[in-house]
Amino acid sequence: MALSCRKRADPRLGKYRVVYNINMASEPVCVEDFEPYLKASVPDTVWQYFRSGADGEQTLRDNxxxxxxYRLRPRCLRDVSQRDTSTSILGHRLSFPVGVSPTACHASVHRDGEVATAKGVSNAGSAMxxxxxxxxxxxxxAAxxxxxxxxxxxxxxxxNEGRLKAVIRxxxxxxxxxxxxxxxxxVVGNKLHLKGGKRDLDPTYPQLLLPGEGTFTLEKALALVKETESLTWKDILRLRGITSLPLVLKGILTAEDAREAVKHGAAGILVSxxxxRQLDGVPATIDVLAEIVDAVRGSNVEVYLDSxxxxxxxxxxxLALGARAVFVGRPAIWGLAYDGEKGVEKVLGILKEEFSRAMALCGCSSLSDIKPDLIARMPYNNSDVEL
Ligand SMILES: Cc1cc2nc3c(=O)[nH]c(=O)nc-3n(C[C@H](O)[C@H](O)[C@H](O)COP(=O)(O)O)c2cc1C
Structure with a gap:
């Protein structure tokens, strides 16, 4: 990517700022090409907030x-002229098996915040x-x-039951x-790069406000997270008593917890x-996916993956290792920084196109053709790629 300096619209502020280091003439052609646009368009503290992982960032790098x-075992001479990339999660259709994971504070990247992200997701036929x-x-x-x-x-x-019930209703x-x-x-993961503070992040959290409450400070938000230290599986049952919405448990990394999730009535597990950003040193999610898929076999629990x-x-x-769909976190933010709603749609569009091409090259014309025998080897903890 060539060094350049030019005026560029700052999506957060709705005005222009000088941007360095990006050759705007070259269109992004893969998801990682979007990342520099975030770095160039936000203050360093915001960039670090979105980029960073916990502690020494071993897991961040490994993801x-x-x-x-994992290598692929493609099958040849199958008719792949008509490919169907669509799927469903919890009975709701997606045009391809990729959704957007939850990330906080989108207004720190684009003035329309999560509304812009959601429009991009919606145009791409994805889920958020x-x-x-x-x-x-x-x-x-939603609107x-x-x-x-x-x-x-x-x-x-x-x-705080009142606050929890209010947001669920x-x-x-x-x-x-x-x-x-x-x-x-x-507890919140130990992000060393954020020790300098989060002063440039947008501190408005409308989901957490009770009627009549004007603002919600970052300190108040962190105090709420502190309350979660004592949560147990009983609280999942408590939640099931509050709502009939299906529950997806996000952050499960072991077969043991996957079995608990089934026992406690989860409809889905997001392996994440x-x-x-939480416990550094845990495996990459693709390395634990198979054990979790195995653990829930025979139940109706859907398994997704992010990271x-x-x-x-x-x-x-x-998908070959058993996920029903995957989700992306930072790539959506990079797209948001690149061009708001259109940038998010473009990132997802590239993933869809790449996925469809990979299906064709592997001899798959629908998701039901994607099976474990597409994977050549499963080297848990294999160190042939440098960390
Ligand atoms: C800046 C940032 C904020 C996040 N905020 C949340 C959050 O509010 N809730 C949550 O469950 N996960 C949050 N996550 C984790 C994501 O949902 C997701 O698991 C992760 O970003 C996936 O990895 P990827 O960014 O490599 O795709 C956040 C991640 C990032 C990078």
């Missing part, structure tokens, strides 16, 4: 690399998990998408299809290491 340790820590309200997000776009709401199981009324409960965050998905072949590998 995308791990996919490269809205973060409880979003800067735009779930009602505004901005096509009626058939699956929206799910991520929640942290805060102890709002999600039900706005037509959200499921609650995605984050279970890997009893939070994009390397490090960057290419169409990553999607194909995850």
């Amino acid at each position: 995308p690399l791990a996919f490269q340790r 998990i809205l973060s409880m820590w979003s800067n735009r309200s779930l009602e505004d997000v 901005s998408v096509h009626p058939d776009t699956p929206l799910l709401l991520q929640i942290n199981l805060i102890r 709002r999600a039900e009324a706005a037509g959200f299809k499921a609650l995605v409960v984050t279970v890997d965050q009893p 290491n939070h994009g390397g 490090g998905v960057r290419k169409g072949t990553d999607v194909l590998k995850a």
Whole structure:
């Protein structure tokens, strides 16, 4: 990417700023090409907030690399002229098996925040998990998408029952299809690069406001997360008593917890290491996917995966190992920084095109053709790719 300096619209501020280091003449051709646009368009603290992982960032680095340790076994001479990339999650259709994971504070990247993200997702025929820590309200997000776009709401199981019930009732009324409960965050991961503070992040969290409450400070938000330290599986049962929305548990990394999820009535499991932002040193999600798929076999629980998905072949590998769909976190943010709603749509469009091409090259014309025998080897903890 050539060095250049030019005036570029700042999507956060709605005005121009000088941008260095990006040759705007070259169109992004793969998902990772979008990342520099985020770095160039936000203050360093915001860039670090979105980029960073926990501690030494071993898991953050391993997430995308791990996919490269799996090789594909393509089948030839199959008619792949008509390919169907569509699937469903919890009975709701997606045009291809990729959705957007919950990430907080989109207004720190684009002035329309999660509304822009949701429009891009909707135009791409994808699904979105809205973060409880979003800067735009779930009602505004719901009003901005096509009626058939699956929206799910991520929640942290805060102890304050009034606040929790209020957000759940709002999600039900706005037509959200499921609650995605984050279970890997009893405490916030140790992000060394954020020790300088989060002062440039947009601190509005409309999901957490009770009627009549004007603002919600970052300190108040962190105090709420602190309340989650004492949560247990009983709280999943408590939640099932509050809502009939399906529950997806996000952040499960072991067969043991997957079996608990089945026992406690989960409708789905999102295998996730939070994009390397919680416990550093846990495996890449693709390395634990098979054990989790195995653990829930025979139940109706759907298994999804996020963390490090960057290419169409990553999607194909995850599906071959048993995921029903995958989700991306940072890539949506990169697209948002690139060109708001259109940028998000473009990132997802590239993933869809790459996935469809990978299906063709592997001899698959529908998702039911994607089976474990497409994977050449499963080297758990193999160290042939440098960390
Ligand atoms: C900046 C940022 C904010 C995030 N905020 C949340 C959140 O509010 N709730 C949550 O459950 N996960 C959150 N995550 C984790 C993502 O949902 C997702 O698991 C992760 O980004 C996937 O990895 P990827 O970015 O490599 O695709 C966040 C991740 C990032 C990078």
